[in-house]
Amino acid sequence: MEIMLAVLAGFLVSAGAYLMMSGKTLPYLFGLTMISNAANIIIFCAGRLTFGAPPLIPEGEKYIEGAANALPQALVLTAIVIGFGLLVFALTLAYRSWFVLGTVEMDDMHESEPGTEVIS
Amino acid sequence: MLLFWPVVIPFFTAVLTLLAWRSPEIQRGLSLMGAFALLASALAIFSHTLNYGPVAAQAGGWDAPFGITMVADALSATMVLLVGVVATAVILFSFSDVTREEEHFGYHPLTHALLAGLGGAFLTGDIFNMYVWFEVMLIASFGLLVIGGQPNQIAGAIKYVGLNLIATVAFIAGVGLLYGTAGTVNMSDLHNVLNGREGDSVVTASAAFLLFAFASKAALFPLFFWLPASYHTPSFSTSAMFSALVTKVGVYALFRVFSLVYDIEGSILEPILLWGAVLTMAFGVFGALSQSSVRRVLGYTIIGSIGMMILGFAVGSRLAVAAGVFYLFQDVLVKAALFLSAGATARLTGSELFARSGGVWRSRPFFAVVLLIPALSLAGVPPLSGFWPKLMLVQATLEQGSWFLAFATLATGFFMLFAVARVWSAVIWSAHPDGDRAITRTLDGPTWAPLVSLTLLVIFIGLNAGNFVDLTLTIADQIIDPTAYLTAVLGEPK
Amino acid sequence: MNSLILSTAARLVMPLILVLAVFVFYRGHNEPGGGFIGGLLAATAFALLEMAQGVETARRALRFRPQSIAAVGLGCTLIGGLWGALAYGYFLKGVWPLITKHADGSKSGLPFGSIFLFDFGVFLVVLGGVCCILFALEDVVQSDSEAGGD
Numbered sequence: 001m002e003i004m005l006a007v008l009a010g011f012l013v014s015a016g017a018y019l020m021m022s023g024k025t026l027p028y029l030f031g032l033t034m035i036s037n038a039a040n041i042i043i044f045c046a047g048r049l050t051f052g053a054p055p056l057i058p059e060g061e062k063y064i065e066g067a068a069n070a071l072p073q074a075l076v077l078t079a080i081v082i083g084f085g086l087l088v089f090a091l092t093l094a095y096r097s098w099f100v101l102g103t104v105e106m107d108d109m110h111e112s113e114p115g116t117e118v119i120s
Numbered sequence: 121m122l123l124f125w126p127v128v129i130p131f132f133t134a135v136l137t138l139l140a141w142r143s144p145e146i147q148r149g150l151s152l153m154g155a156f157a158l159l160a161s162a163l164a165i166f167s168h169t170l171n172y173g174p175v176a177a178q179a180g181g182w183d184a185p186f187g188i189t190m191v192a193d194a195l196s197a198t199m200v201l202l203v204g205v206v207a208t209a210v211i212l213f214s215f216s217d218v219t220r221e222e223e224h225f226g227y228h229p230l231t232h233a234l235l236a237g238l239g240g241a242f243l244t245g246d247i248f249n250m251y252v253w254f255e256v257m258l259i260a261s262f263g264l265l266v267i268g269g270q271p272n273q274i275a276g277a278i279k280y281v282g283l284n285l286i287a288t289v290a291f292i293a294g295v296g297l298l299y300g301t302a303g304t305v306n307m308s309d310l311h312n313v314l315n316g317r318e319g320d321s322v323v324t325a326s327a328a329f330l331l332f333a334f335a336s337k338a339a340l341f342p343l344f345f346w347l348p349a350s351y352h353t354p355s356f357s358t359s360a361m362f363s364a365l366v367t368k369v370g371v372y373a374l375f376r377v378f379s380l381v382y383d384i385e386g387s388i389l390e391p392i393l394l395w396g397a398v399l400t401m402a403f404g405v406f407g408a409l410s411q412s413s414v415r416r417v418l419g420y421t422i423i424g425s426i427g428m429m430i431l432g433f434a435v436g437s438r439l440a441v442a443a444g445v446f447y448l449f450q451d452v453l454v455k456a457a458l459f460l461s462a463g464a465t466a467r468l469t470g471s472e473l474f475a476r477s478g479g480v481w482r483s484r485p486f487f488a489v490v491l492l493i494p495a496l497s498l499a500g501v502p503p504l505s506g507f508w509p510k511l512m513l514v515q516a517t518l519e520q521g522s523w524f525l526a527f528a529t530l531a532t533g534f535f536m537l538f539a540v541a542r543v544w545s546a547v548i549w550s551a552h553p554d555g556d557r558a559i560t561r562t563l564d565g566p567t568w569a570p571l572v573s574l575t576l577l578v579i580f581i582g583l584n585a586g587n588f589v590d591l592t593l594t595i596a597d598q599i600i601d602p603t604a605y606l607t608a609v610l611g612e613p614k
Numbered sequence: 615m616n617s618l619i620l621s622t623a624a625r626l627v628m629p630l631i632l633v634l635a636v637f638v639f640y641r642g643h644n645e646p647g648g649g650f651i652g653g654l655l656a657a658t659a660f661a662l663l664e665m666a667q668g669v670e671t672a673r674r675a676l677r678f679r680p681q682s683i684a685a686v687g688l689g690c691t692l693i694g695g696l697w698g699a700l701a702y703g704y705f706l707k708g709v710w711p712l713i714t715k716h717a718d719g720s721k722s723g724l725p726f727g728s729i730f731l732f733d734f735g736v737f738l739v740v741l742g743g744v745c746c747i748l749f750a751l752e753d754v755v756q757s758d759s760e761a762g763g764d
Contacts, residue, residue, distance in 0.1 A: 036289045039289045043292065046296050046299050047299075072299060075296075078252065085259065086255070086259065086262075086285060088747060089259065093277055096274055097277075100274050101271055101275060106278060111272040111274070112275040112279070121703060121705055124699070128692055128695070132689070138681055141682070180704055180707045181703075
C-alpha cells in the first residue's frame, strides 16, 4: 500500500512539474495543486496505513497495537484546508491577471518589472 | 498567557477594524491602538525573557510535547518587540499613505492579520504550528499585495504567489517526513529525538525540504526572483512592512529550525547555505546597482542584507552567529525607515523613478538628513547600527581564516554604499527635472513621527552598540546551546 | 440564472440545509460534525440561493455583511480562548461553567462552555468567509463581463 501511494505521489509530482513548466498561469496552478496533493499523501503515509483498525484505545489500556496514528490525518486536514484557501485566491488572481494584463503567459507579464521585455 | 498576547491582540484588532468598516477614522484609531497594545505586550515579553530567561506556555494546558507550545527566548522576544515597533511606525505612516479605497478594501484588518501571523511564527515552539502561522501571514500578505488592483501589482503578485506556494508545499512535505521518522512536531522534542541521527537519509531529506522552503521565504539565492518583482508594487506602508518583517521570518525560521531541530555542522547542507549566502549578497548588491527606481534598488538591498545574515549563521562560530542576529535586528529598523522615507520622498517629488525626482536637498534639507541616516546605516558607515554587525562578521570570518568571506563581506558593504550613493545623488542631490519649484508639498505629522523615531532608534543602536553586542552574544549562546530553551519547554531533563 | 425549478427548489431546500447545518454543528460536540462542516453547510445554503435567485437576494437573506459575520466569529473564538486563560491560566483551555462535579467523581449539568463558543466562532468564520468569497467572485465576474461587453 505504501509503495502504491509512493508511486502515486511521484506520478503527481512529475505530472505537476510538467504542467508548471508550461509558463501559463492556469496550468501552473493545476500543477501546483497536484504537487500539494502529493505532499498531503506523504504526510498521510507518515501515520501508518492500516485496514479496519480504528485508533480507539480500549478502556483500561494505554496503547493500541496496529492502529494508524490519527495525528497526521488531522495535520493533512489542516494542510488541505489551507491549500484549498490559497488555491482559491490564486485562481482568482489568475483570472484577474488575465483580465487586467490580457495574457496568461507569465513571460509576458512585465508590468511589475519594466525593462525586462528586451531580455526575454 | 503572556506569550499569546502578540497573537490575540492583532486578531482582536482585525475583528474590531472589520466591524468598523463604515468609518475610516474609527478604523484608524482602533488600528493604531492595536499596534500600541502589541508593542506593550512585546515589551512585557522582552523584559520577562531578559530577566528570567526563556519561557514557555502551553495552549489549553496540554503539556509539551503533546500540545501546542509557545516559547520566547531572547531571539523570539526581540523579534516580537521589533514587530511591535515596526507595526506602530507603519500604521502611523499609513494614515497619510494608504488611500481611502485601500482602507475600504480591508487594509487595516489584513495588516493586523499579517501581524498576528508574524507574532505566532516568531513565538511558536512547534514546527507544524509554524507552518500554520506562515500561512496566516502569507494569505494576509497576498491580500495586501493586490489591494488596489493596479496592473503592476497583479503582475508582481503572480510571481510572489507562485513561488511562495511552492515553498509552502515544500514546507509541509518536510514536516510530513519529519513526523514520519521522529513521531513528533514539537521542536524541542525533535531536538532530543533526532540527537545522534544526523546522517539518516529521511532526516536529511526533510532538512532539504525545509531549507528550500525557508530559503524561498527569505529570498536566498537562487530563490529570490519574486522579491524584486513584487515588493515595490503595493503602497509604501505595505512594502515597508513586507521588507522589514516578512522576509525576516524566513531568516528567523532558518536560525531556529537549523539550530534546534537539525545539526547542520558538517552535513551536506552547510556548504549550500554558505555559498547560497555569498551568492545572495553578490546578486543583491549588483541587482541594486542596475535599478533606476528607489524601491527597486531597496528591494535588491534587502536580498544583499539577507545574504549577510545567513552568512553569519552559516559560518557558525559564536561571534559570527551574533553578527548575523545583530544584522537581522538592526536591518528590520533600517529597512522600515528606508521604505517609509522612500514613500515620503515620492510624495514630495511626485515620483520614485530616478529620472523624475530630485531637488530634495535644496528644498527640504532637514528631511534629507533624516533620510541619510538609515541609508548610511544600510551601507555600514560607523558609528551607525549597520556598521557593528559587519565589523563582527569580518572579525569572525578572519578568526576562521577565510579571507574570501571577509573580502565578500567588505565588498558587499562597499557596493551597498555605492547603491545608496546612487539613490542619494539622483533623488536628493540632483535638481528636480521640473525645477526646484516643483516641490511644493509638505509632509504631515503621521509621516514625520515614524520616520524620526525609527531614525533615532537606528542612531541609538549605533551608539549603544556595546549593549546590543552583549545581547546578541547571549542569543548566539542560546542558539548554539539550546539547553535553556529545552528546559523551558520540556521541563528539567530526567 | 433564471430557472423556475431551481429557484422554487432553493426556497424549499434552503431551510432544510440550514437546519441540517445547525444539527451537524451541535452534533459535533461529541460526535463527528462540528463548526467547520456546519459552517460549510450553511454557506452552501446561501450559495444555492445565489445560484437560483442572484447575488442580491442571497445578500439580503444573509442580513449582515459576510465580513462582519466572519469578524464576529473570529471574536467568538478569541473570547472562547481567553475564557480559559481567565479561568485556569491556560489560553484555549476548556471551561464548563454549567457542569458540577459530584463527590463520587460523576458529573452532571449542561455541557455548554468555552469550547462551544469557540466552535460557534468557527461556524461563523466559515459561513462568513465562504459567503464573502462567493459574493465577491460573483461581483467581479459581473463587473468584468459588463466592462468586457463595451
